[in-house]
Amino acid sequence: MQCRMCGYEFDPMHGGSCGSCGQCKGCNKAICPRCGYGNSLAYEKEFDYISKLQNKIKSIKSMI
Template structure:
Protein backbone atom coordinates (compact mmCIF):
# COMPACT_ATOMS: atom_id res chain seq x y z
CA UNK A 1 0.00 0.00 0.00
CA UNK A 2 1.17 3.53 -0.72
CA UNK A 3 0.23 6.25 1.74
CA UNK A 4 -1.81 8.97 0.06
CA UNK A 5 -0.43 11.59 2.44
CA UNK A 6 3.34 11.05 2.39
CA UNK A 7 3.86 8.50 -0.42
CA UNK A 8 5.52 5.92 1.86
CA UNK A 9 5.05 2.35 0.59
CA UNK A 10 4.36 -0.41 3.10
CA UNK A 11 2.68 -3.81 3.37
CA UNK A 12 -0.51 -3.40 5.37
CA UNK A 13 -0.49 -7.11 6.23
CA UNK A 14 2.77 -6.69 8.19
CA UNK A 15 1.34 -4.07 10.55
CA UNK A 16 0.60 -5.23 14.09
CA UNK A 17 -2.12 -2.67 14.77
CA UNK A 18 -3.98 -1.85 11.54
CA UNK A 19 -6.70 0.31 12.99
CA UNK A 20 -6.46 3.43 15.06
CA UNK A 21 -6.49 3.27 18.83
CA UNK A 22 -8.78 6.27 19.28
CA UNK A 23 -11.80 5.14 17.27
CA UNK A 24 -12.84 2.31 19.59
CA UNK A 25 -13.04 -0.38 16.94
CA UNK A 26 -9.57 -1.83 17.70
CA UNK A 27 -8.84 -4.17 14.83
CA UNK A 28 -12.16 -3.84 13.04
CA UNK A 29 -11.33 -0.38 11.72
CA UNK A 30 -11.22 -0.08 7.93
CA UNK A 31 -8.35 2.38 8.06
CA UNK A 32 -4.73 1.33 7.75
CA UNK A 33 -2.47 3.88 9.37
CA UNK A 34 0.81 4.66 7.66
CA UNK A 35 3.77 3.67 9.87
CA UNK A 36 5.67 6.71 8.55
CA UNK A 37 3.21 9.60 9.07
CA UNK A 38 0.18 8.04 10.80
CA UNK A 39 -2.33 8.99 8.10
CA UNK A 40 -5.40 6.70 7.98
CA UNK A 41 -5.65 5.13 4.51
CA UNK A 42 -8.74 3.23 3.38
CA UNK A 43 -7.84 0.06 1.42
CA UNK A 44 -11.24 0.08 -0.31
CA UNK A 45 -10.47 3.43 -1.89
CA UNK A 46 -7.10 2.40 -3.35
CA UNK A 47 -8.59 1.30 -6.67
CA UNK A 48 -10.68 4.46 -6.91
CA UNK A 49 -7.69 6.71 -6.27
CA UNK A 50 -5.62 4.75 -8.78
CA UNK A 51 -8.33 5.29 -11.40
CA UNK A 52 -8.54 9.01 -10.62
CA UNK A 53 -4.76 9.39 -10.84
CA UNK A 54 -4.75 7.68 -14.25
CA UNK A 55 -7.37 10.13 -15.52
CA UNK A 56 -5.41 13.09 -14.14
CA UNK A 57 -2.23 11.87 -15.84
CA UNK A 58 -4.01 11.46 -19.18
CA UNK A 59 -5.40 14.98 -18.92
CA UNK A 60 -1.92 16.34 -18.18
CA UNK A 61 -0.52 14.55 -21.24
CA UNK A 62 -3.32 15.94 -23.43
CA UNK A 63 -2.72 19.43 -22.11
CA UNK A 64 1.01 19.16 -22.93
CA UNK A 65 0.22 17.86 -26.43
CA UNK A 66 -2.18 20.72 -27.17
CA UNK A 67 0.33 23.34 -26.00
CA UNK A 68 2.64 22.39 -28.88
CA UNK A 69 0.01 23.05 -31.54
Protein backbone atom coordinates in the same frame (compact mmCIF):
# COMPACT_ATOMS: atom_id res chain seq x y z
CA MET B 1 0.28 0.25 -0.52
CA GLN B 2 1.42 3.84 -0.84
CA CYS B 3 0.42 6.37 1.82
CA ARG B 4 -1.68 9.15 0.33
CA MET B 5 -0.28 11.66 2.83
CA CYS B 6 3.50 11.17 2.67
CA GLY B 7 3.99 8.72 -0.25
CA TYR B 8 5.73 6.06 1.85
CA GLU B 9 5.38 2.50 0.49
CA PHE B 10 4.35 -0.05 3.13
CA ASP B 11 2.61 -3.38 3.49
CA PRO B 12 -0.79 -2.81 5.15
CA MET B 13 -0.62 -6.28 6.69
CA HIS B 14 2.59 -5.43 8.57
CA GLY B 15 1.78 -1.81 9.39
CA GLY B 16 -0.68 -0.56 11.97
CA SER B 17 -4.33 -1.23 11.40
CA CYS B 18 -7.66 -0.10 12.72
CA GLY B 19 -8.05 -0.45 16.42
CA SER B 20 -4.55 0.73 17.18
CA CYS B 21 -5.73 4.31 17.69
CA GLY B 22 -8.51 3.37 20.12
CA GLN B 23 -10.97 5.82 18.55
CA CYS B 24 -13.09 3.36 16.61
CA LYS B 25 -13.63 -0.31 15.90
CA GLY B 26 -13.54 -1.87 12.45
CA CYS B 27 -13.07 1.21 10.25
CA ASN B 28 -10.85 -0.78 7.81
CA LYS B 29 -7.90 1.63 7.69
CA ALA B 30 -4.21 0.92 7.29
CA ILE B 31 -2.11 3.27 9.40
CA CYS B 32 1.10 4.51 7.76
CA PRO B 33 4.07 3.60 9.99
CA ARG B 34 5.91 6.73 8.85
CA CYS B 35 3.37 9.55 9.32
CA GLY B 36 0.43 7.88 11.10
CA TYR B 37 -2.15 8.75 8.42
CA GLY B 38 -5.14 6.37 8.22
CA ASN B 39 -5.36 5.11 4.62
CA SER B 40 -8.68 3.57 3.62
CA LEU B 41 -8.31 0.06 2.20
CA ALA B 42 -11.68 0.32 0.43
CA TYR B 43 -10.37 3.33 -1.52
CA GLU B 44 -7.45 1.25 -2.80
CA LYS B 45 -9.81 -1.42 -4.17
CA GLU B 46 -11.94 1.23 -5.91
CA PHE B 47 -8.85 2.89 -7.40
CA ASP B 48 -7.57 -0.45 -8.73
CA TYR B 49 -10.96 -1.11 -10.36
CA ILE B 50 -11.02 2.33 -12.01
CA SER B 51 -7.44 1.91 -13.29
CA LYS B 52 -8.27 -1.47 -14.83
CA LEU B 53 -11.41 -0.04 -16.42
CA GLN B 54 -9.43 2.86 -17.93
CA ASN B 55 -6.87 0.46 -19.39
CA LYS B 56 -9.62 -1.66 -20.89
CA ILE B 57 -11.26 1.39 -22.50
CA LYS B 58 -7.89 2.50 -23.93
CA SER B 59 -7.27 -0.93 -25.44
CA ILE B 60 -10.74 -0.96 -27.04
CA LYS B 61 -10.20 2.55 -28.47
CA SER B 62 -6.87 1.51 -29.96
CA MET B 63 -8.58 -1.37 -31.79
CA ILE B 64 -11.04 0.96 -33.50
